[in-house]
Amino acid sequence: MQNDVILEVHNLHITLDFDGEDIPVVQGIDFELSAGKVLALVGESGCGKSVTSQALLRLLPRELRITSGQINFQAADGQAPVDFVSLAKDGKKIREIRGNQIAMIFQEPMSSFSVLHTIGNQIGEVIRLHLKASKAEARALTVELLDKVGIPDPARAVDQYPYEFSGGMRQRGMIAKALACNPSVLIADEPTTALDVTIQAQVLELLRRLKADDGMSMIFITHDLGVVAQIADDVAIMYMGRIVEKGPVGEIFGNPQHPYTVSLLNAIPRLGDLSARRELASIRGSVPSLFERPPGCAFHPRCDSFMEKLCDAQPPPLTRLSPIHEVRCFLHQAAEKEAAL
Ligand SMILES: Nc1ncnc2c1ncn2[C@@H]1O[C@H](COP(=O)(O)OP(=O)(O)O)[C@@H](O)[C@H]1O
Ligand SMILES: [Mg+2]
Structure with a gap:
């Protein structure tokens, strides 16, 4: 190569x-x-x-x-x-x-999220798995990521469910999830x-x-x-x-x-x-x-x-x-x- x-x-x-x-x-x-x-x-x-x-x-x-x-x-x-x-x-x-x-994002952000869990828990889980971070560290990193992708008031958004997000916000959330492992x-x-x-x-x-x-x-x-x-x-x-x-x-x-x-x-x-x-x-x-x-x-x-x-x-x-x-x-x-x- x-x-x-x-x-x-x-x-x-x-x-x-x-x-x-x-x-x-x-x-x-x-x-x-x-x-x-x-x-x-x-x-x-x-x-x-x-x-x-x-x-x-x-x-x-x-x-x-x-x-x-x-x-x-x-x-x-x-x-x-x-x-x-x-x-x-x-x-x-x-x-x-x-x-x-290598991470992937799609046209349909809901395919990346479960409806049952908060955005923060779903992104946090990825971070904890890959970075072996504690729950508190993962949450802090998730808020940082949500902020990075331009989600307003990330400290509040982290506890919201996917259905509470607009289409554009979900797309940003999916990008945040994709970025979670760097x-x-x-x-x-x-x-x-x-x-x-x-x-x-x-x-x-x-x-x-x-x-x-x-x-x-x-x-x-x-x-x-x-x-x-x-x-x-x-x-x-x-x-x-x-x-x-x-x-x-x-x-x-x-x-x-x-x-x-x-x-x-x-x-x-x-x-x-x-x-x-x-x-x-x-x-x-x-x-x-x-x-x-x-x-x-x-x-x-x-x-x-x-x-x-x-x-x-x-x-x-x-x-x-x-x-x-x-x-x-x-x-x-x-x-x-x-x-x-
Ligand atoms: N799971 C599948 N079963 C049968 N045909 C498929 C399947 N996935 C894609 N195809 C066919 O393969 C071709 C390429 O599809 P796709 O890659 O989805 O196109 P694009 O993303 O460029 O719109 C299309 O003719 C589509 O119908
Ligand atoms: Mg296609």
Whole structure:
């Protein structure tokens, strides 16, 4: 693994067991997360973002299975990297890493909390387990954490139940719980999707602060490129279980090369557009089901640049446009060939 890389996914394949038949869901994705950086995984609903994030912590449900690939993690302790794929699914090692070194937050904060216990008891329990702290120490640390994530009057909030929190507060509470063990990586799966715009901006600001102040590395999953611009350093665009374009945010936004990326960017609302009452560009058609995966480039039925007998014949290979910019599209392979002639 390269020096500052802490999590590296290599050629990861995931399949769905459907009545004994293996249906591909994720088809050989590669990405790297560097220390202190935010990598965004972006794509429309159904493209495999959540399945990928579950696989990272070996949390896939029984019907989904990693069939090949590597998930290499470099712990902060300087020991040799560990390949999560090689670990027993519910073994001691991966359970130690989950929540301790890598924490996860979701769209739905209630899945992180029991309705029966106070927020303080639930976060305190995590702290006591991992830091072997006393009850009083854990409570004090919980109040500190609640304060850190911007929960007003944390000394009172610590004794409240999840149902007494608003949606935005629960989201902050879940982030506090995720931070309780001081993880080095946070995986955030659509953490702001269910929130209204104002609260969404506040939660994004909180995550941005965690990155800036604490150097937290994050895998940030979203279907919304508008959010990516606000938080990520690097972005990987996913379509039907493949990464179709990848690079630094500035490069991908300024110089998008895959027709799918271009469509996603065109679909971001801009201030001027709304006042001008211009219709938002949306992407023609919808993501096909796993059982009707188009042959070749899976995006070809929706693509304005579709080339017959090429795009529908085989998946496009990876083209490196520059040391920092990769794309999987025949348009670029053709351009590369021409340049070589
Ligand atoms: N437990 C499951 N059983 C069957 N199909 C699933 C399961 N989880 C996800 N899928 C399918 O896998 C694909 C990717 O899903 P997902 O990762 O949830 O997409 P995203 O998070 O990008 O919206 C979708 O077609 C979805 O229907
Ligand atoms: Mg999802």
